[in-house]
Amino acid sequence: MNDLHDLYQEQLLEEYAHPHCWGLLEKPSCSARYGNASCGDTITVSLLVDESDVITAVGWEGEGCAVSMAGMSVLAQAIQGQSVTVVAKWQYQQVQKLLGLEQISPSRIACLQMGLLSVQQAIIQYQSNTSR
Amino acid sequence: MTSPWKSDFPLFHVQKNQDLVYLDSAATTQKPQCVLDAVSQYYQQDCANIHRGVYELSERSSTVWEESRATIAAFFGAKSDELILTSNTTQAINGVAYGWGMSNLAPNDVVLTTIMEHHSNLVPWQQVTKNTGSQLEVLGVSPDGQLELEKMLATLKKYGNAIKVVALTYVSNTTGVVNPIAEIISSVRRYCPLAVVLLDAAQAAAHLPINFHNLDVDFLAFSGHKLYAPMGSGGLLVKSSLLDSANPKQLQPWLFGGGMIGQVSPQSATWNEDPSDRFTAGTPDVAAAVGLAEAVTYLSTTGWQAIIQHEQEVLEYALQSLLQSDDLHVVGPHVSYTGDNRVRLGSVTWLYKGVHAHDVAQVLSSRGVAVRSGHHCTMPLHTAMGWPATVRASFGIYTSKEDIYALLDALQLVKTVFRK
Numbered sequence: 001m002n003d004l005h006d007l008y009q010e011q012l013l014e015e016y017a018h019p020h021c022w023g024l025l026e027k028p029s030c031s032a033r034y035g036n037a038s039c040g041d042t043i044t045v046s047l048l049v050d051e052s053d054v055i056t057a058v059g060w061e062g063e064g065c066a067v068s069m070a071g072m073s074v075l076a077q078a079i080q081g082q083s084v085t086v087v088a089k090w091q092y093q094q095v096q097k098l099l100g101l102e103q104i105s106p107s108r109i110a111c112l113q114m115g116l117l118s119v120q121q122a123i124i125q126y127q128s129n130t131s132r
Numbered sequence: 133m134t135s136p137w138k139s140d141f142p143l144f145h146v147q148k149n150q151d152l153v154y155l156d157s158a159a160t161t162q163k164p165q166c167v168l169d170a171v172s173q174y175y176q177q178d179c180a181n182i183h184r185g186v187y188e189l190s191e192r193s194s195t196v197w198e199e200s201r202a203t204i205a206a207f208f209g210a211k212s213d214e215l216i217l218t219s220n221t222t223q224a225i226n227g228v229a230y231g232w233g234m235s236n237l238a239p240n241d242v243v244l245t246t247i248m249e250h251h252s253n254l255v256p257w258q259q260v261t262k263n264t265g266s267q268l269e270v271l272g273v274s275p276d277g278q279l280e281l282e283k284m285l286a287t288l289k290k291y292g293n294a295i296k297v298v299a300l301t302y303v304s305n306t307t308g309v310v311n312p313i314a315e316i317i318s319s320v321r322r323y324c325p326l327a328v329v330l331l332d333a334a335q336a337a338a339h340l341p342i343n344f345h346n347l348d349v350d351f352l353a354f355s356g357h358k359l360y361a362p363m364g365s366g367g368l369l370v371k372s373s374l375l376d377s378a379n380p381k382q383l384q385p386w387l388f389g390g391g392m393i394g395q396v397s398p399q400s401a402t403w404n405e406d407p408s409d410r411f412t413a414g415t416p417d418v419a420a421a422v423g424l425a426e427a428v429t430y431l432s433t434t435g436w437q438a439i440i441q442h443e444q445e446v447l448e449y450a451l452q453s454l455l456q457s458d459d460l461h462v463v464g465p466h467v468s469y470t471g472d473n474r475v476r477l478g479s480v481t482w483l484y485k486g487v488h489a490h491d492v493a494q495v496l497s498s499r500g501v502a503v504r505s506g507h508h509c510t511m512p513l514h515t516a517m518g519w520p521a522t523v524r525a526s527f528g529i530y531t532s533k534e535d536i537y538a539l540l541d542a543l544q545l546v547k548t549v550f551r552k
Contacts, residue, residue: 040520
């Protein structure tokens with residue numbers, strides 16, 4: 001049997017109950033909506049990026065499981081002050097570390113990845129817009 | 133009290149599964165020892181390619197294949213040459229879509245289906261209507277997930293002869309809804325005489341007796357692995373007239389190659405006269421067919437009365453218990469019968485208030501309770517009903533009230549973890 005407390009730790013549950021950076025930005029530099037078709041989870045993320053390609057503000061909304069929502073909450077805090085080029089290369093393990101999860105079952109990796117994939121889609125949009 | 137048949141299923145009795153409470157039979161069923169023995173015996177004693185060799189082992193294997201087919205067909209009240217064995221329901225329905233739909237649908241034709249369909253009885257029709265320029269009409273459902281017969285009737289009358297296919301599930305894999313198929317088919321025959329009817333029986337075949345001839349459908353698709361047979365077994369029953377090579381609207385082969393041919397020359401080929409061979413391209417999974425034959429024999433020997441009574445007790449107990457919980461909302465009908473008409477079968481699905489389906493399933497898993505969470509291959513239904521994701525507990529012959537107690541107990545843990 002799984003140990004529930006390995007996954008649903010205090011930090012994850014707190015981030016889920018009170019997610020950081022909730023609410024979309026009014027005038028973002030870029031935004032994206034990402035959905036996981038298999039579970040119905042969706043995240044919409046909006047980013048403010050400065051002239052040096054650094055993320056200065058994050059706002060997001062979503063609906064989903066505790067892992068995906070908590071993952072996006074910690075990610076939203078962590079990517080502020082980071083360059084878009086750096087965040088574009090992040091993998092789900094970074095989110096796992098931010099949540100303090102020593103292990104994650106394969107079936108929940110998609111949940112962990114959701115926020116990151118939505119951020120990375122927004123970055124693609126930003127890079128596409130700024131390259132024109 | 134444990135199910136009287138649970139001891140027939142070895143998976144439940146190995147040590148690593150001793151805490152398992154398996155409530156995902158709608159996804160796949162566990163297999164009784166007799167099915168495992170039959171598959172193993174085939175490979176140990178009778179394995180050879182069929183219809184190809186003149187040596188004794190090949191003839192024996194061919195006999196095993198034909199006898200298995202006859203047993204399976206008889207279980208469904210059909211003739212052996214009305215049965216095309218496939219690997220599952222999805223392949224069977226794709227066969228109808230491509231083998232019948234592609235050559236018989238044209239612009240201005242309508243394929244009628246419903247929002248409750250499994251993706252396997254929706255996506256093939258999306259593809260075929262797109263490729264033929266015909267129209268896909270998708271009927272909605274009531275808030276409790278049932279078809280509204282007046283609206284269906286109105287649609288049948290509206291399109292009339294334009295409707296060429298009605299593709300319908302017998303039992304919903306998400307809501308457990310049992311469709312009133314006798315009434316629907318009767319209306320289709322009356323108002324849409326040019327339509328063929330395809331029935332998706334994937335969730336019905338293990339739980340209800342099916343007589344193909346009495347149903348008056350043209351095609352019936354089923355999965356063996358959902359009725360205690362190996363994965364890779366399933367089939368399509370086809371009305372004889374649609375297998376008649378003289379019928380211009382016959383079902384055409386959708387897979388080509390060895391075994392299904394008559395004559396082959398460099399630039400062309402003819403098809404095998406025998407309908408069961410015409411639709412068996414390549415080496416079939418004889419072992420899966422042997423397992424499926426054994427599984428249907430197991431069910432026949434057990435007897436429908438005993439199966440239905442047992443499963444109804446489990447369903448009723450699960451349904452009533454879950455309906456009493458303030459923590460969740462059961463989707464689908466809240467009764468299993470309306471008068472004499474069965475309206476629900478095989479599963480109970482719910483939304484847990486304030487906790488996502490995946491989290492509920494994860495908590496249940498920590499207590500060994502195996503349920504399915506997500507959209508259960510019915511995304512359009514979930515979207516139409518406003519459900520982001522649901523949790524489904526589904527039952528088999530080996531499920532008992534003991535399993536439901538374990539489910540209810542584990543559900544209490546959700547509140548503790550998420551501090552409701």
